Amino acid sequence: MDIRLDYGRTGLQLRLPDGVAVSVAAPTEATPAADPAAAVAQALRGPIGARPLAELARGRRDAVIVISDKTRPVPNALVLPPILRTLEDAGIDRSRIEILVATGLHRPNTSAELVEMTSPELVARYRFRNHLARSADRHVHLGHTQRGTEIWLDRGFMETDLKIVTGLIEPHLMAGYSGGRKAVAPGLAGVETMRSAHGPTMLESHLGPGIIDGNPFHEDLLEIVRRVRVDFMVNVAIDRARRLTGVFAGDIERAHDVGMRAVEHDVRVDLDRPADVVITSAGGYPLDATFYQSIKGLVGALNVVRRGGTIILAAALSEGIGSDDFQQLLRSTRGNDDYMARIMSPGFFRIDQWMVQHLCQVLRKAEVLVVTDGLPADALRGLLVMPAPTVAAALAQALARHGSHAHVAVLPQGPYVLATVRGRKLSLGRAWLDDAP
Secondary structure (H helix, E strand, O other): OEEEEOOOOOOEEEEOOOOOEEEEOOOOOOOOOOOHHHHHHHHHHOOEOOOOHHHHHOOOOOEEEEEEOOOOOOOHHHHHHHHHHHHHHOOOOHHHEEEEEEOOOOOOOOHHHHHHHOOHHHHHHOEEEEOOOOOHHHEEEEEEOOOOOEEEEEHHHHHOOEEEEEEEOOEEOOOEEOOHHHHOOOOOEOHHHHHHHOOHHHHOOOOOOOOOOOOHHHHHHHHHHHOOOOOEEEEEEEOOOOOEEEEEEEOOOHHHHHHHHHHHHHHEEEEOOOEEEEEEEOOOOOHHHOHHHHHHHHHOOOOOEEEEEEEEEEOOOOOOOOOHHHHHHHHOOOOHHHHHHHHOOOOOOOOOHHHHHHHHHHHHHEEEEEEOOOOOHHHHHOOOOEEOOOHHHHHHHHHHHHOOOOEEEEEOOHHHOEEEEOOEOOOHHHHHHOOOO
16 A cells, blocks of 8 residues: 655655554545635625625724744735735735734744745835744733733734634644644733643643633633624635635634634544554654654554554654754653653743643553654654654554554644544543553
8 A cells, every 4th residue: 555644845655564554543634625715705795794895904003914924835825915905905004014924932033934935026125024932022912811821922912903803723732723722822922821831730631633612721721702892704625735625704702712613523533443553644744853853743643543553653853853942852852651750849930841741642552653754863762752764664564563454544744634542532641541442
């Protein structure tokens, strides 16, 4: 059986040996929009739970459009022009429109990256700004959520008259699904907000890919976004070829809810039993550019790997490991128990500690082999995982451990697919306890 894994910009071909029991968690392809530009324009005219964007824009003094950073493959070159035309036709001068990159706690995007994320024409004609979470003076305080999360949000966003957010809806390891409220928090939040919202206790609670009901992180984000007047949302869904398959525009809660249900219908794949070995990707570029983001591919396998199983991750890692904070945390961690004791100690906080915690959640349940041409084997050994030269070699090693009759599951699209065993979505903090037959 030949399968292409999403890897880097080009993909990675995999040939599975004969006689191996294989389940491929590949969703039925959604139908791409026949006329993507027209689909976006129509969504602006006929939104869900809101007035048309043109009506909302009339009489406004200025506008901000929030976009995702470079780690998300949002088709901004398709989504932004109809929004911008609508605002200018409604009387908002181009000089009064800002495109704000919701970096969260990620680094600012460079000019070259902004061009790749949008287009040369948009970068040349409009004002772009990166949200800077670490600059406390660029945020305003809006109190606390019921869970005690301090709410610090981007000052420029808060002071703008017309607020529009955009994004991509896909399974997300903490929020259940990306998009919607995530553009505001964590997208535009300060460090102190994420200290609580991404705290170790929160990450051990009922959250995981596809989990919305009873998800405290999702509920915290909704409470934050309700403190803000977001006037309009434009979220999209895309297929494996990055073609537009859905546009969900309008009210940030109602339109996002419709979008989440539509995306789950398209991306969820239910296996009949857990796998001894899971071969997964990190979704290809841009998500698999760093090990930090590629951990999402490992988390996406937790629903379907058997306790004590093996996860094989293929990720290009073209930009290396991740931030300095993330690297230092990883290299100073001896294992799950050591790490959890550290981050649970009073007063401990390091930016990016949450992704190390997610890696530990994976390692509680399965061993991890990583295949990449972006990092040498010695560098991988310092990241709590084991290197393998090829996916075939990693699979041979896993089959030697689990036996020739082992069940192998393949997730070619990695975290962009919601893979489950008979529909069960496992909380990340307790996924290691699951051993469903």
